Amino acid sequence: MNTADQYLKAIYLAQRIDDGPASTGTLADLLEVSPASVNEMIGKLEERGLVEHEKYKGASLTDEGLERAHDALQTYCIIERFLANVLEVEEFREEAHALEAVIDDTVAERLDTIIDRPEECPDCFDPEADCCKYLEVSTQAD
Amino acid sequence: MSLGQRVSSDHQLARLLQIGVVLEEVVESRAAHHLESLPADEREAIDDEVRALLAEAAEESAEHRERLETLVDDLNAETVAYEEINALVDAQYGPPEDTDGVLYDQLCNEETAYKFYDDLIEAVEASDAEFAIDRDRLLETLYDIREEEREGVEEVTEIMERRA
Numbered sequence: 001m002n003t004a005d006q007y008l009k010a011i012y013l014a015q016r017i018d019d020g021p022a023s024t025g026t027l028a029d030l031l032e033v034s035p036a037s038v039n040e041m042i043g044k045l046e047e048r049g050l051v052e053h054e055k056y057k058g059a060s061l062t063d064e065g066l067e068r069a070h071d072a073l074q075t076y077c078i079i080e081r082f083l084a085n086v087l088e089v090e091e092f093r094e095e096a097h098a099l100e101a102v103i104d105d106t107v108a109e110r111l112d113t114i115i116d117r118p119e120e121c122p123d124c125f126d127p128e129a130d131c132c133k134y135l136e137v138s139t140q141a142d
Numbered sequence: 143m144s145l146g147q148r149v150s151s152d153h154q155l156a157r158l159l160q161i162g163v164v165l166e167e168v169v170e171s172r173a174a175h176h177l178e179s180l181p182a183d184e185r186e187a188i189d190d191e192v193r194a195l196l197a198e199a200a201e202e203s204a205e206h207r208e209r210l211e212t213l214v215d216d217l218n219a220e221t222v223a224y225e226e227i228n229a230l231v232d233a234q235y236g237p238p239e240d241t242d243g244v245l246y247d248q249l250c251n252e253e254t255a256y257k258f259y260d261d262l263i264e265a266v267e268a269s270d271a272e273f274a275i276d277r278d279r280l281l282e283t284l285y286d287i288r289e290e291e292r293e294g295v296e297e298v299t300e301i302m303e304r305r306a
Contacts, residue, residue: 082161082164086164086222086227086230087157087160087161087164087222089157095154095157098150098154099154099157099158099161101147102147102149102158102261102262102265103161103261104254104257104258104261106250106253106254106257107161107165107254107257107258107261109250109254110165110168110250110251110254111161111164111165111168113168113172113231113234113235114164114168114227114230114231114233114234115230115234116233116234
């Protein structure tokens with residue numbers, strides 16, 4: 001997943017957390033980058049028509065941005081589910097964050113052929129819990 | 143969240159290689175499922191060329207898997223057994239309708255594997271981390287496998303073009 005898609009996914013989640021436009025602070029926390037980096041990338045995404053930015057309020061996804069954010073979150077859900085249910089990784093959230101930049105969408109699609117994912121994905125993703133609300137996590141050690 | 147595309151630790155490298163093993167297992171399992179799942183008339187219609195392609199793909203995946211498993215083992219990690227992945231493929235499997243569907247799936251398999259190794263090589267090359275396994279040996283293995291996946295893509299494409 002490329003950097004732009006990681007940002008779009010974060011904006012989508014931040015909009016749900018903030019219940020409105022995504023603030024720079026929430027995005028910086030989610031992405032673990034500096035507020036300056038967030039503002040720079042928001043500017044680029046705005047130029048590409050994926051995000052609308054309102055001063056002092058924050059960033060909102062355009063329809064096109066929302067579609068891409070959905071796909072990116074779905075890819076992320078596949079990675080989390082794969083780690084949690086197939087490789088039985090306890091720290092699947094942290095590892096999914098670390099791996100998402102290296103796992104391409106096409107690879108995630110193949111992994112998707114062996115996992116069981118709800119049809120409503122990614123709407124069932126819980127931003128507070130940082131995983132799908134239906135995800136059953138194995139208690140077995142990594 | 144790490145926004146960089148690089149492998150920074152043995153743990154992360156082992157995880158990515160484990161994913162590579164699973165991808166190979168999926169290819170191997172789906173190739174076997176395809177032949178079994180086609181309706182009798184379609185199965186008979188599969189010519190020797192396609193049959194040989196699937197057999198070769200399964201064999202090659204098994205060989206790639208073994209090479210990756212050796213690396214994972216040297217990183218003191220474990221891989222998921224083929225039987226487990228085969229059972230998961232079985233549970234979620236939706237058979238292609240005909241031979242063209244089989245070939246298309248095979249093309250996706252080869253292209254995905256190529257992309258995976260290409261990204262992994264790039265992420266290893268971008269990293270200056272010291273791994274518990276020799277970096278040259280790791281990269282040589284990944285270059286070899288990537289090359290075979292590239293040949294695989296070409297081979298399936300040629301067969302598809304001939305049949306079109």
